[in-house]
Amino acid sequence: MATTAAPAGGARSGAGPEWGGFEENIQGGGSAVIDMENMDDTSGSSFEDMGELHQRLREEEVDADAAAAEEEDGEFLGMKGFKGQLSRQVADQMWQAGKRQASRAFSLYANIDILRPYFDVEPAQVRSRLLESMIPIKMVNFPQKIAGELYGPLMLVFTLVAILLHGMKTSDTIIREGTLMGTAIGTCFGYWLGVSSFIYFLAYLCNAQITMLQMLALLGYGLFGHCIVLFVTYNIHLHALFYLFWLLVGGLSTLRMVAVLVSRTVGPTQRLLLCGTLAALHMLFLLYLHFAYHKVVEGILDTLEGPNIPPMQRVPRDVPAALPAARLSTTMLNATAKAVAVTPQSH
Amino acid sequence: MAKAAESSGDPGTASPRPLFAGLSDISISQDIPVEGEITIPMRSHIREFDSSTLNESVQNTIMRDLKAVGKKFMHVLYPRKSNTLLRDWDLWGPLILCVTLALMLQRSSIDSEKDGGPQFAEVFVIVWFGAVTITLNSKLLGGNISFFQSLCVLGYCILPLTVAMLVCRLVLLAEPGPINFMVRFFVVIVMFAWSIVASTAFLADSQPPNRKALAIYPVFLFYFVISWMILTFTPQ
Numbered sequence: 001m002a003t004t005a006a007p008a009g010g011a012r013s014g015a016g017p018e019w020g021g022f023e024e025n026i027q028g029g030g031s032a033v034i035d036m037e038n039m040d041d042t043s044g045s046s047f048e049d050m051g052e053l054h055q056r057l058r059e060e061e062v063d064a065d066a067a068a069a070e071e072e073d074g075e076f077l078g079m080k081g082f083k084g085q086l087s088r089q090v091a092d093q094m095w096q097a098g099k100r101q102a103s104r105a106f107s108l109y110a111n112i113d114i115l116r117p118y119f120d121v122e123p124a125q126v127r128s129r130l131l132e133s134m135i136p137i138k139m140v141n142f143p144q145k146i147a148g149e150l151y152g153p154l155m156l157v158f159t160l161v162a163i164l165l166h167g168m169k170t171s172d173t174i175i176r177e178g179t180l181m182g183t184a185i186g187t188c189f190g191y192w193l194g195v196s197s198f199i200y201f202l203a204y205l206c207n208a209q210i211t212m213l214q215m216l217a218l219l220g221y222g223l224f225g226h227c228i229v230l231f232v233t234y235n236i237h238l239h240a241l242f243y244l245f246w247l248l249v250g251g252l253s254t255l256r257m258v259a260v261l262v263s264r265t266v267g268p269t270q271r272l273l274l275c276g277t278l279a280a281l282h283m284l285f286l287l288y289l290h291f292a293y294h295k296v297v298e299g300i301l302d303t304l305e306g307p308n309i310p311p312m313q314r315v316p317r318d319v320p321a322a323l324p325a326a327r328l329s330t331t332m333l334n335a336t337a338k339a340v341a342v343t344p345q346s347h
Numbered sequence: 348m349a350k351a352a353e354s355s356g357d358p359g360t361a362s363p364r365p366l367f368a369g370l371s372d373i374s375i376s377q378d379i380p381v382e383g384e385i386t387i388p389m390r391s392h393i394r395e396f397d398s399s400t401l402n403e404s405v406q407n408t409i410m411r412d413l414k415a416v417g418k419k420f421m422h423v424l425y426p427r428k429s430n431t432l433l434r435d436w437d438l439w440g441p442l443i444l445c446v447t448l449a450l451m452l453q454r455s456s457i458d459s460e461k462d463g464g465p466q467f468a469e470v471f472v473i474v475w476f477g478a479v480t481i482t483l484n485s486k487l488l489g490g491n492i493s494f495f496q497s498l499c500v501l502g503y504c505i506l507p508l509t510v511a512m513l514v515c516r517l518v519l520l521a522e523p524g525p526i527n528f529m530v531r532f533f534v535v536i537v538m539f540a541w542s543i544v545a546s547t548a549f550l551a552d553s554q555p556p557n558r559k560a561l562a563i564y565p566v567f568l569f570y571f572v573i574s575w576m577i578l579t580f581t582p583q
Contacts, residue, residue, distance in 0.1 A: 162571055
């Protein structure tokens with residue numbers, strides 16, 4: 001018991017016995033969030049000591065139990081009473097040991113201090129990293145530095161979720177908020193975590209020098225371009241504008257990520273595989289976000305209210321393509337006049 | 348009970364030591380497990396009277412809790428820099444507000460294939476998990492606020508948005524149109540700003556001074572999502 005206690009305690013607090021952990025948790029202002037450690041284990045106590053203590057505590061109880069069992073069991077009493085007492089003690093000790101292990105493991109994993117170094121940023125740093133994520137660097141001869149922080153990427157994913165939700169806002173229509181919200185959160189987090197893991201796996205295959213944390217940070221900051229593009233194009237519904245932004249802004253952030261990865265990979269085949277995959281996934285995700293959610297919104301509008309007039313898309317279609325200019329105005333006038341139920345004066 | 352066995356040997360070194368350092372010298376007997384407590388910045392003296400409230404009537408308990416919740420509502424509506432929400436935190440107010448908001452956001456839909464059930468759960472999950480995420484973020488950034496205090500503040504600051512929801516429902520009883528939408532938009536924007544100001548007034552002091560913006564930004568996103576849910580709500 002003591003041998004298994006020491007590594008777990010050492011992994012957490014760096015010192016041997018549990019007293020050290022107890023002090024740290026009480027004194028510091030920035031220690032573990034969830035203080036659910038069960039403090040009923042004394043420090044340095046060995047298995048035998050615990051057994052002794054429990055035996056002492058349970059002596060009266062065991063005597064009472066044995067006396068009660070005596071009256072019930074009859075002639076099987078002698079051996080069974082003794083064995084029952086021993087087995088109960090052993091079971092109790094194992095339960096206490098197991099509970100201690102479980103609470104120590106839980107406090108180890110529920111200790112969010114593990115994540116603390118990744119959130120150690122200043123606002124100026126976050127701002128500069130956001131701007132740098134749009135600037136591809138040309139030097140690919142030596143590995144570029146990637147900041148391993150999680151605050152910026154996490155906030156960018158949440159911002160992307162908020163922008164997606166904002167993009168689906170229309171007035172006077174029923175929007176299935178529940179499904180869309182779950183989908184938005186699932187899409188954004190799934191992309192960030194899933195594609196990071198996949199590219200990390202590919203990087204492992206291609207022998208690239210990048211860690212999982214750095215990959216998460218890189219892809220997270222790459223979502224800044226996505227946020228900008230979607231924020232602009234959800235408010236101005238021009239497809240041409242979207243394609244322009246997709247190429248420019250999306251392309252810039254993809255180029256930056258690709259440049260960083262190229263600088264950390266050796267060999268043309270590996271570089272091509274890794275960077276091609278990342279570029280394809282990143283650009284296609286932006287396309288998907290724009291068109292998939294547009295379609296959902298338009299689909300709901302069409303089914304619920306009849307064909308609406310989406311901005312700047314239906315008007316050219318109402319006008320026949322090959323029409324002399326003189327009759328153009330009358331055709332348009334007819335269309336408008338029909339809407340207000342007024343007969344036109346001239347044909 | 349706990350007995351201070353060995354710590355009485357050195358009384359002179361008591362002052363420069365941190366607050367609970369002496370506890371490590373107290374030996375704790377086996378049959379009383381000492382469990383972790385939630386640390387709060389200011390010790391409240393209400394704990395001494397806890398055992399005596401067990402025998403009072405239910406009406407007394409409910410009225411006292413309701414008065415505490417009402418007092419905190421007033422503090423949210425007129426936000427000043429004060430410690431009331433932090434010192435005597437409770438989660439009744441956030442629960443009442445969250446349930447009210449979720450009930451009002453349920454769509455009374457007759458012709459849609461989705462019933463109002465999932466809406467309630469969605470709002471609940473978003474409010475509580477959003478609050479938990481913001482709390483974890485502010486703690487990781489180095490804030491010295493406890494977990495439940497932060498939950499308490501964030502939950503109470505949903506009050507202006509709940510008021511906005513009530514107003515929106517009343518406005519929606521009138522005929523729909525762009526004016527209707529503009530009125531609702533204006534109300535929701537004002538209440539959104541009020542929520543953020545209120546939560547900033549309570550939470551900003553607990554952060555390191557140069558990282559306040561980093562801690563307030565997720566609060567902004569959180570109330571934005573709730574405002575979006577309120578603004579796009581239309582009963583059919």
